Amino acid sequence: xxxxxxxxxxxxxxxxxxxxxxxxxxxxxxxxxxxxxxxxxxxxxxxxxxxxxxxxxxxxxxxxxxxxxxxxxxxxxxxxxxxxxxxxxxxxxxxxxxxxxxxxxxxxxxxxxxxxxxxxxxxxxxxxxxxxxxx
Amino acid sequence: xxxxxxxxxxxxxxxxxxxxxxxxxxxxxxxxxxxxxxxxxxxxxxxxxxxxxxxxxxxxxxxxxxxxxxxxxxxxxxxxxxxxxxxxxxxxxxxxxxxxxxxxxxxxxxxxxxxxxxxxxxxxxx
Numbered sequence: 001x002x003x004x005x006x007x008x009x010x011x012x013x014x015x016x017x018x019x020x021x022x023x024x025x026x027x028x029x030x031x032x033x034x035x036x037x038x039x040x041x042x043x044x045x046x047x048x049x050x051x052x053x054x055x056x057x058x059x060x061x062x063x064x065x066x067x068x069x070x071x072x073x074x075x076x077x078x079x080x081x082x083x084x085x086x087x088x089x090x091x092x093x094x095x096x097x098x099x100x101x102x103x104x105x106x107x108x109x110x111x112x113x114x115x116x117x118x119x120x121x122x123x124x125x126x127x128x129x130x131x132x133x134x135x
Numbered sequence: 136x137x138x139x140x141x142x143x144x145x146x147x148x149x150x151x152x153x154x155x156x157x158x159x160x161x162x163x164x165x166x167x168x169x170x171x172x173x174x175x176x177x178x179x180x181x182x183x184x185x186x187x188x189x190x191x192x193x194x195x196x197x198x199x200x201x202x203x204x205x206x207x208x209x210x211x212x213x214x215x216x217x218x219x220x221x222x223x224x225x226x227x228x229x230x231x232x233x234x235x236x237x238x239x240x241x242x243x244x245x246x247x248x249x250x251x252x253x254x255x256x257x258x259x260x261x
Contacts, residue, residue: 014157021155021189039189039220043228046191094229104192108228 005030007063011052011078020049020061024076031065031074032134041074041132044109048078048128051105055098056080056126066131073133075115081125088118139164141171147179147248148172148210149241153186161197168201172208179248180205183241185216195230202235211236211251215244 009023010016024045028038045061052059059080066075085091094107106128110116115131137160142149148171150164168180182198184190190198202212213236217225225232238244 014159018155018157025188036220036223039218039224040227043189043191043224046189046193047228050191050193104229108192108230111227111229112224 002068003064003066005065009061009063010058011049011061011080012058014053017046017049017053021046023063024074027063027065028074028132031132032072033074033132034135037132037135040112041076041130044112044130044132045076047105047109048076048130051128052078052080052082052126056082058082059125071133073114073131075129075131077127077129079125079127084122084124084126085118085120086122088120092118137163138167141167143171143175143177144181144245145249146177146252147181147245148175148177149181149183151183151186156194156197158193161193165197165201165204169204169208172205172210177210178252179245180210180212181241181244181248182212182214183216184214184221185218185240187221188218190217190221190225190230192228192230195225195228195232198232199234211248213238213244213247215239215241 007023009020011020021042024042025038028041057080059078062077064075066073090096092106094104109130113130114133117129120126139150139152139160198214205212215238217237236247238247
């Protein structure tokens with residue numbers, strides 16, 4: 001799938017989570033997403049960036065404006081080399097948290113996206129990809 | 136450190152959140168608000184979020200916390216000015232803000248707090 005623009009951001013501090021939201025907004029507008037779709041993917045990005053920081057010990061975000069036959073959108077890939085997730089199914093459940101949050105991050109980010117994939121193994125870090133398509 | 140200004144508006148306090156909130160700012164706001172509720176004997180807290188482009192679970196939890204602490208200090212919290220796209224997103228995220236009262240704008244939020252005060256006054260006369 002052709003990517004028309006790629007950007008990368010480090011996620012190392014709480015201020016970086018703010019930068020993630022700002023850059024996601026810029027790229028979502030570039031991808032032509034509607035206001036509601038922009039709001040959804042920025043919110044999902046905010047949840048996942050905070051997870052990367054709090055549970056993954058920091059990591060990196062790749063933002064891509066992607067264009068396929070007849071569709072255009074924004075894809076975000078969060079990657080960390082933290083402790084990983086032992087039970088992904090359990091981690092996806094609303095209300096489940098190993099930290100102090102509300103436990104809505106993963107399930108919520110999935111609901112707010114058109115595309116969602118997660119790859120994680122204990123000790124091998126976590127990689128989460130979400131996408132939102134122009135409707 | 137940055138601080139979010141808190142204005143006194145009659146018996147209520149008005150907070151307008153205009154910046155992208157980060158952790159330290161949220162914690163500072165909770166602390167500042169609670170001390171001002173006590174200092175002014177405020178009966179209500181209006182939090183205007185019309186400038187916020189998103190509300191994630193972090194901000195949602197902050198609003199819930201402020202409402203819970205204010206309630207213990209006998210002040211009602213009303214969140215006003217939420218954008219339609221934010222409301223749609225919040226529900227899909229799974230946050231219903233069940234502990235927080237909401238109103239469309241500052242005027243209606245103020246009316247809500249006033250009506251609560253009048254109820255109390257009526258109770259006192261009984």
